[in-house]
Amino acid sequence: MTFPLLPAEISARCERSLDRYRDRLTELSHAIHAHPEIAFAEHDAVRRCAEVLAGEGFRVETGVAGLDTAFRAEYGEGELVVVFCAEYDALPELGHACGHNMIAAIGVGAGLLLRDVADELGITVRVLGTPAEESGGGKLVLLGAGVFADAGLCLMAHPAPAENCAPRSLAVLDLKVRYTGRASHAAVAPHAGVNAADALTVAQVAIGLARQHFRPKQMVHGIVTHGGDSPNVIPARTEALFYLRAADLESLAELEKRVVACLQAGATATGCTADIRPDTPAYAELRHDEWLVAAYRTAAEVLGRPLHSPEAERDMPTGSTDMGNVSRVVPSIHPVLAVDCGDAVNHQPEFAAACVSASADRAVGDGALALAWAAAAAAADPVQRARLLNGVRDRA
Template identity: 40%
Template sequence: MYPDPALMKQKIKETVDRLDPDLRELSQRIHANPELSFQEVQAQQWLTEPLEAAGFQVEKGISGLDTSFRAVWEGQSGGPTIALLAEYDALPRIGHACGHNLIGTSAVGAALALKEACPDLPGRIIVLGTPAEEEGGGKIIMVNDGVFNEMDAVMMCHPQQKTMVLRGALACVDATFTFHGKQAHAASSPEKGISALDALVNAYAGINSLRPYLKDDVRVNGIITKGGDAPNVVPELAEAVYIIRAKTVEELKIVMDKVYRVVRHAAEGVGATVDITEGLIYAERNNNKTLAGLFQQNLEDMGIEVHDPPQTGGVGSSDIGNVSQITAAIHPYIRLGDATTHTPEFARLAGAEEGMIELNRAAKALALTAFDLYADKAALQQVRDEFEAWKQQKDEG
């Protein structure tokens, strides 16, 4: 269909460059107006406006999530369905310190460039707006609703300290432990009270004592969010919030069971009770190596050096892991300075010139890799074959 793919790729890159001023303005507008998870009303509107103007069919409120969206452009029949994922939620107090203003805008930019440069493309381009990555697991809700079942491949690109295409991510869950005791005067009648705080502190110490007996890649991190109101009152309520991580969902559930047993025994030991409230489980990331290889080649063709991911440690969690259990997916990274994510310095970079350079590169790499799948049926089949083989092996245990 495309006798000269290299010529088409050059056209795609030139189109991204032509769109660059508008993409910069969009990204910086989102950066200057950070919105927390499930509250991304302005970002949703701003990201969908250029897609609607370009002829994409836009639907908002996917899977019951008010700030989600799906923008679809139907090309020629007979081709694949490729989704570019947009994230756009910010962090409390430090704004876009994870660079989601860049992630959302790069997905939009890639889709606009593909449609403009390749109007006769076979297949569908989807920009999927996925809210609440930071807190709430928007993609998990959408996975459970079947949103990704129709998609042949899914991509997004994240800013980071290094450019990497195969960095993994741990399975994780957040858990809130709410301890209930009995209030009493701490001096005149302490024997009539049951300290919810003592139960929590015992649980905290007990969880820490698990460390020597957990695998090296397990992470159990927690904070105390409620510990009482006055030192002369036996606390009747205490609360802690934890994030538990492990290599796979299966291993995560084993760790969760150990932690929960410690928590329940700590409450029982002082006569308190405890309620355990779980968030959604974020699955580990299954990077599609074939798709990642295409992405890496496009980066290297642009003169961008790609680094190997760390062999151990140095990884977090993301709800794209759940997507990668459903279809072929990648979550590569493009370098944005030396600052680590979730810091004020990274937030500054995400709105600065360094961030705009990353945005341009990400939009190009996403568009070029999607083009590879539209233009090369053999490459698409290899991506799908790898995913189906992985899925079969996983299902067989």
């Protein structure tokens, strides 16, 4: 295979590196899958990723930005810093039903493939271990600590049922509400109680009615995390967690005002007090770098990935990611790689099983090579290299 945006020898060297590391990347993906760890607790995954990278000459630092399960691994001394993100957190109860075991292996793999051409391309290759994408926003912590400040470009890839070179993720905010009322015997003295469960019911009804007036791509979904303690006691405390999603941060802020009003209505109607606050910082929508997307699409075509047209990609459903916040600061891409999963979708047990299939293993190798090729092409192109370096200087 030949990637047309690179000199033939550099393209071939990346491909030969994949041949050398493919089995190790598959092993890494399967090992992380077999030991799922939720947000900010991904110690085994960090150890495994760090061991692979350190063994190949990367300078590895763990505990980055005060996060026990974040790491930074670097190779080379070039002016242009190429960042690959490795996610590895799992979902509670479902394990790796979003395929972050694959994301970690792809990020590590892309770093390894560029290692052999780093000096020739004049780049520093950086693999960042970014915890807590599912809940907690590890990348936001790293952004705030300046870990991305010198990054010229940032790349990662995610598995899903269908291929998408430039998925349009949604902005998202987690809102937690706690209602406080007054307990009383539900039969002997219900009139003496203030029912916090009723407050939550009123709020849910208000949100349900408000949905008719939501703008396109605005949505709300939530769960009750505490609904009371006993049927014969008027609940004095209830809690719920809602996810608010919208096309972008601006639309999300508008939706937040509407939902907060619905939550406050529950307290007003029942006489409870309401404590409403974000559970994690807001995730922004993805903003893909057009040139990097085009380079990645070319790489995916060379590899024979099952691509869709850009027009069809725009209509595909998608979720949310803290990579969106990175993409608003650093030129980035976050393509999606298809795995054979039948009728399953992300966040289902069947999708977790598919993320260690032969299809998933192929996607790990293809993703690592496509990201490496796209990043190398940007570094080798004088115009793009200058653009990316100027972007770093402009942010300084």
